[in-house]
Amino acid sequence: MDEPRRSGLREARRDRGWTQEEAADQLARLAWVRRGERVGVNADMIAKWERGDKSPSSRYRELLCLLYGATPEYLGIARVTKSRASAVPVPASPAVTERSLVDALGGAAAILDQLGAAGGILAPRMFDAWKDDVMQRRAMLKLMGIMPAVTVLPSATESARRSRSGKPTPDNVRDMDYLADRYQTLYHSTAPAALMTPVVAHLSTLGDLLRQDPGPAERRRLLANRARVGTLAGRLSFFDLQDSMAARAYYSLALEAAREADDHLQATAALAHVAFIPAAEHGFSAALDYLHGASEHLRSQPCGPIASWLAAVESEMHTNAGNSTTALRAIDRARDALTAPGLIPDLPWFDYYDATRLHGFAGYATLRANRYDDARTELSTALGKLSRSAVKQRAVFLADLATVELHQGDLDHACTIAADAAHQLHQAGYATGAGRLRDLRAALEPWNTTTPVRALDDQLAALN
Secondary structure (H helix, E strand, C coil), X not given: CCCCCCCHHHHHHHHCCCCHHHHHHHXXXXXXHHHCCCCCCCHHHHHXXXXXXXXXXXXXXXXXXXXXXXXXXXXXXXXXXXXXXXXXXXXXXXXXXXXXXHHHHHHHHHHHHHHHHHHHHHHHHHHHHHHHHHHHHHHHHHHHCCCCCCCCCCCHHHHHHCCCCCXXXXXXXXXXXXXXXXXXXXXXXXXXXXXXXXXXXXXXXXXXXXXXXXXXXXXXXXXXXXXXXXXXXXXXXXXHCXXXXXXXXXXXXXXXXXXXXXXXXXXXXXXXHHCHHHHHCCCHHHXXXXXXXXXXXXXXXXXXXXXXXXXXXXXXXXXXXXXXHHHHHHHHHHHHHHHCCCCCCCCCCCCCCCHHHHHHHHHHHHHHCCCHHHHHHHHHHHXXXXXXXXXXXXXXXXXXXXXXXXXXXXXXXXXXXXXXXXXXXXXCCCHHHHHHHHHHHHHCHHHCCCHHHHHHHHHHHCCC
């Protein structure tokens, strides 16, 4: 009796726990991001390939190799010539250290689906952005001595052959503005690594468009868009992914674009965001210098809400430096600036600060000043007014409120609130929120053996 035919395709799919229908969905998603094509693959096609009833075309062979991170020989779909027909194939090992290449791409592809028709302009750059990330991870694995030999990424020649954006049209410019709005919304509740891929692709596409010599009005709009999305990329890199070097580069790109577009408000925002980088390493003098530079830009185009934000950021710098009195004075200035009369420009990119966030800044400053009743009031007010979709910011406020309850002697309540913060971070990773939770957990050391702390540890373990 003949032995059943080995199917590398079937094994690779089962290793990932996918049904044939799920494998077809993943393959279709990859085809859209990789080629900008809608393919008609279904579960029946997957079954026929796995049984050997049909052989996938060259197009599908490439996609299957990308999908499973393996060679055609391993999957059993390599073309067999007459000279090789009698040879016994020796399958290569799959890329076991990377569950599959599409696993890393899947989140970004799902976001691309959410962007709708406008997202089509990113397709030529999406795969490049993701590929660069994969190659960086592969280089690190090689240095660690654990990188397998399988490599199925497209060559530079192939990448160069793919179409690039042509001369900007009004529709292109509108699409880029629409996409920037969508990223801004998605930021608050989306996994940062998934969002980063389309954001980087967006910046690359902007570079393509700007090199096509657009007219003055279109160029200025594209530069303003680059400033906005560059700042968002910096925020993702620094606050979410803890990559300060990448954050500096993106903020620099945003600052240059804002200055060329003569947009002082976006220049203010980019420069002020840079201040967080030295502050994270206790370089508070350098951080305040960046804030001073941001204030200089703001003098050319005054704006109460942004002036308030600068004062609130300054309060955080002074709080972390241990200067509580100066920090609280900065909070007072932030309140005055936010309520000052005057016209407020429409700034769709400036959605990360308002009166609710100011309560959060005030809660942090009063917490670190040991004014726990005031901190509870400020943080509770912030949480009550914050949108439920702003899960990252909610996690930070909850972690601070849990710290207040711990200092007030309510261990059970502190752990319950901290568990809620951890739940928020499950929905969308956020390094800043995770850092606040780590600080709280360190303060809980004396109660390690208690039931509330053990329960909290179970929640925190799932974040790692």
